[in-house]
Amino acid sequence: xxxxxxxxxxxVSKRYANGSAVLDDFSLDIANxxxxxxxxxxxxxxxxxxxxxxxxxxxxxxxxxxxxxEEIHRRTSFIFQEPTLLPWRTxxxxxxxxxxxxxxxxxxxxDQAHEIMKLWELSHVSERYPLQLSxxxxxxxxxxxxxxxxxxxLLLDEPFAALDAITRNKLCVxxxxxxxxxxxxxxxxxHSAAEAVFLANRVIVLTANPGRVAEIIEVPETHPRKLAxxxxxxxxxxxNQVRNALNRVQEAAKQS
Amino acid sequence: xxxxxxxxxxxxxxxxxxxxxxxxxDTGLNSxxxxxxxxxxxxxxxxxxxxALGRDAAAMVLGFLLACALGVLSAIVLTTYQGLRLALxxxxxxxxxxxxxxxxxxxxxxxxxxxxxxxxxxxxxxxFPVVSVATPALLxxxxxxxxxxxxxxxxxxxQIVHLRLPHALPQLMTAIKRAAIYAPMASLLTDYLAGAxxxxxxxxxxxSEYFVGQNYPAIVALCLSAAAVGVLLAGTVHAITAWTLMHxxxxxxxxx
Numbered sequence: 442x443x444x445x446x447x448x449x450x451x452x453v454s455k456r457y458a459n460g461s462a463v464l465d466d467f468s469l470d471i472a473n474x475x476x477x478x479x480x481x482x483x484x485x486x487x488x489x490x491x492x493x494x495x496x497x498x499x500x501x502x503x504x505x506x507x508x509x510x511e512e513i514h515r516r517t518s519f520i521f522q523e524p525t526l527l528p529w530r531t532x533x534x535x536x537x538x539x540x541x542x543x544x545x546x547x548x549x550x551x552d553q554a555h556e557i558m559k560l561w562e563l564s565h566v567s568e569r570y571p572l573q574l575s576x577x578x579x580x581x582x583x584x585x586x587x588x589x590x591x592x593x594x595l596l597l598d599e600p601f602a603a604l605d606a607i608t609r610n611k612l613c614v615x616x617x618x619x620x621x622x623x624x625x626x627x628x629x630x631x632h633s634a635a636e637a638v639f640l641a642n643r644v645i646v647l648t649a650n651p652g653r654v655a656e657i658i659e660v661p662e663t664h665p666r667k668l669a670x671x672x673x674x675x676x677x678x679x680x681n682q683v684r685n686a687l688n689r690v691q692e693a694a695k696q697s
Numbered sequence: 698x699x700x701x702x703x704x705x706x707x708x709x710x711x712x713x714x715x716x717x718x719x720x721x722x723d724t725g726l727n728s729x730x731x732x733x734x735x736x737x738x739x740x741x742x743x744x745x746x747x748x749a750l751g752r753d754a755a756a757m758v759l760g761f762l763l764a765c766a767l768g769v770l771s772a773i774v775l776t777t778y779q780g781l782r783l784a785l786x787x788x789x790x791x792x793x794x795x796x797x798x799x800x801x802x803x804x805x806x807x808x809x810x811x812x813x814x815x816x817x818x819x820x821x822x823x824x825f826p827v828v829s830v831a832t833p834a835l836l837x838x839x840x841x842x843x844x845x846x847x848x849x850x851x852x853x854x855x856q857i858v859h860l861r862l863p864h865a866l867p868q869l870m871t872a873i874k875r876a877a878i879y880a881p882m883a884s885l886l887t888d889y890l891a892g893a894x895x896x897x898x899x900x901x902x903x904x905s906e907y908f909v910g911q912n913y914p915a916i917v918a919l920c921l922s923a924a925a926v927g928v929l930l931a932g933t934v935h936a937i938t939a940w941t942l943m944h945x946x947x948x949x950x951x952x953x
Contacts, residue, residue, distance in 0.1 A: 495848050519848040525841050528945040529863045542849045542859065570944045 447473045447594065447626050448494065453503035454651075455489050463489050465651035467503070471594075471626060476664070478629045478637035480683065481647030481655070482691055487630040489652070491596045494628065495519045518592035522599045524583035526571040533558065533567040536586045543590065553589055560619055561585040577608040584616065594626040601636065610668060613640055617665040634683045639671060644679075646686040649694035656686040730914035735921065738914035745903060746919055753899045754926045756812055757884040760819025761930065764880075765873055767820070768827025773857060775828070776835040789832075793825040797883045811899065814891050815884055822883035823876035830872035834865035867946050870938040877934040881927035 448471040455464040463486040471477055479487040492498040493505060495517055507517075518539075526535045533554050540550045558564045561581050571579055580600055587595060601609040613636060620627065631637050637644045644658040660679045662670060670676055713732055720731030730738070739746060775782040797818070838861050846856050862869075888901030900923050907916045 497844050497847055515850060517848070519845070521841050521845065523841055525839075525845045527842070527860070527863070529866070538859070539849050542846075542851045542855050572945055572947070 447471055447475070447508055449506040449508060450490070450494075451504045451506065453490075453493060453505065454501045455486065455493065455498065456501040462651035464493075465653055467653055469645065469654060471628065474624060474626055475643065476620075476627045476629070476641045478631055478641035478644045479647060480631060480634060480637050480644060480687065481652060482649045482687075482694060485647040485649050486652030487647060488598050491519065491598050491628060491630055494594075495596055516590065516593045518587040518590060518595050520583055520587045520595065520597045520600045522602055524571070524576075524579035524600075526579055526582055526586070528571050531568050531570055532563055532574070532582050535571070535582060536563075536589050539586065539590045553591075557585045557589050560588075560622065561615070576604055577612065580604060580608075580612060581615070584612070584619075588619065588623055588625070591623070592625055594628070597627060597629040599630050599632065602632065609636070614665075614668055616640065621665050634680055634687065635671070638676060638679045638683055639666060644683050646683065646690060648690055655690050655693075658682045658686060730917055734914040735917045738912070739918035739922070742915050742918070746900075746915075746922055749899045749903050750922050750926065752812065753815065753884050753888055753901075753923070756815035756899075757819055757880045757926065758930065760816045760884070761823050761876060761880040763816070764820045764823030764876055765827055768824050768872075768876075769831055769862075769869070771824075771828045772831030772835050775832045776857075776861070777853070782832065789825065789829055793829045797822045797879065797886060811888075811891060815887050815899065818887040819880055819883045822879045826875045826879060827869075827872045830875075831865060831869050834868035834872075835861045838864045867942060870934075870942065874931065874934050874938065877931045878927070880930060881923055885923055 450467060450469045450471070453464060453467045454462065456462050463484075467486075467490070469477075479490055481487055489498065493500055497519070526532075527538065530538065536554045536557055537550045540553055545553070554567075555564070558567055561584065563578075563582060563585055566574060566578060566582075571582070574582065580603075584600065601612055604612065617640065627640075629637065629640055634644075638660055642660050642662075642664070644660060645654055646656045646658065647653065648655045658679065662675060662679075717731050717733075720729050720734070775785065835857075842860055842864065843856070846860055851859070885901055885904075888899035889904055890901065900919055904916060904919055907913075907919065
């Protein structure tokens with residue numbers, strides 16, 4: 442894994458119109474091929490970080506440098522908590538959407554969509570509408586669409602939150618398998634410490650209002666990880682570190 | 698055969714029997730002709746009724762289509778320009794509330810040919826229900842879907858074509874169904890009020906002639922013919938609605 446930074450978040454702050462601060466003096470470097478997970482108490486600004494990175498929300502202060510320029514910024518893909526599939530389009534048509542909006546030719550759209558559907562094992566449901574899919578399949582289609590444009594950076598805002606534990610674990614493994622083939626940087630927001638440790642190579646624990654970096658926990662296990670790794674002492678050790686950090690953050694929030 | 702086909706046919710048969718009985722027995726409704734007398738009158742006056750029906754139906758369908766197109770275009774303009782929307786919103790509401798019986802005489806301008814008058818009144822009567830529903834529907838697009846399009850750097854027109862319009866389609870089709878009900882009423886009423894201007898009489902003009910001549914079977918025949926055209930228009934719109942929404946909209950899929 443290279444250590445060349447792809448995204449540099451420098452002293453970023455975010456305040457709402459009423460003056461309340463969500464993020465304050467938040468700084469972080471995210472390297473190429475990094476998998477970073479943000480975790481913290483409710484309202485600590487985890488999702489806000491992703492929205493700032495995607496350009497969905499303006500900064501109140503500080504700066505975000507997309508090293509490599511505008512092109513990389515445009516090659517960032519956002520996966521929302523809800524699958525956000527367009528209900529009037531089939532699975533294939535949904536996956537084609539970002540390519541269509543980018544002005545890709547019909548052939549390119551078709552080639553890319555078929556390749557990505559094969560990768561995510563969606564070919565058999567390509568003609569189905571979202572209404573005809575299970576929650577797991579919808580999330581799978583949403584992830585596939587997110588990767589259709591071959592993004593350099595994937596921003597994942599709790600994409601597995603609404604899924605049952607079995608589907609969630611399965612999709613985590615799938616995500617890792619796909620990442621091995623597509624090589625993208627990933628930033629994940631999650632409430633699940635186990636999910637963060639399993640997927641990320643760095644878990645960023647945030648403080649409560651306003652959100653700042655409290656602790657960074659490195660997870661040295663190499664990617665791709667197998668589900669069996671969750672049964673090992675190394676996983677438990679990393680998980681305990683994250684849980685303890687979260688407890689410390691919550692204790693500090695109660696005292697302040 | 699499905700219940701939604703059998704039951705209306707049964708109701709029609711029962712209605713015909715009740716109608717025939719009421720015409721036969723002494724109910725005090727001496728002017729109510731039976732089904733056979735009505736059919737006879739329709740056949741006898743076919744050379745007057747059908748051309749009039751054709752002219753009114755043409756104005757009705759053209760006016761309806763024009764109103765739908767103008768209504769959707771206006772809604773897009775109002776969605777785009779907030780200032781214009783704020784300035785026009787109260788007047789749109791007032792115009793929508795105004796009954797067509799009050800509007801029609803104002804819109805009947807003597808220099809206009811009768812067909813054009815019919816077209817204008819039908820268009821105005823159908824336009825307001827469409828624009829008053831389409832505008833808020835276009836504005837009520839799911840925020841997460843709008844965010845998704847922002848992450849794709851979609852242009853405003855891409856957003857309108859690929860997101861706002863299809864998202865608003867269920868409400869839009871409901872408004873168009875309502876407009877399809879107003880169209881025959883507006884057409885018949887205008888012709889009744891403005892028929893004297895025309896070289897060739899429409900249904901409204903014929904209706905007033907039949908009243909003067911106390912030709913009650915012809916009046917019923919004429920009303921039923923006009924209703925049949927209205928039902929045909931509303932049925933076509935209903936079928937188009939079902940076809941466009943059947944794969945992805947809960948109500949059209951019977952899953953609501």
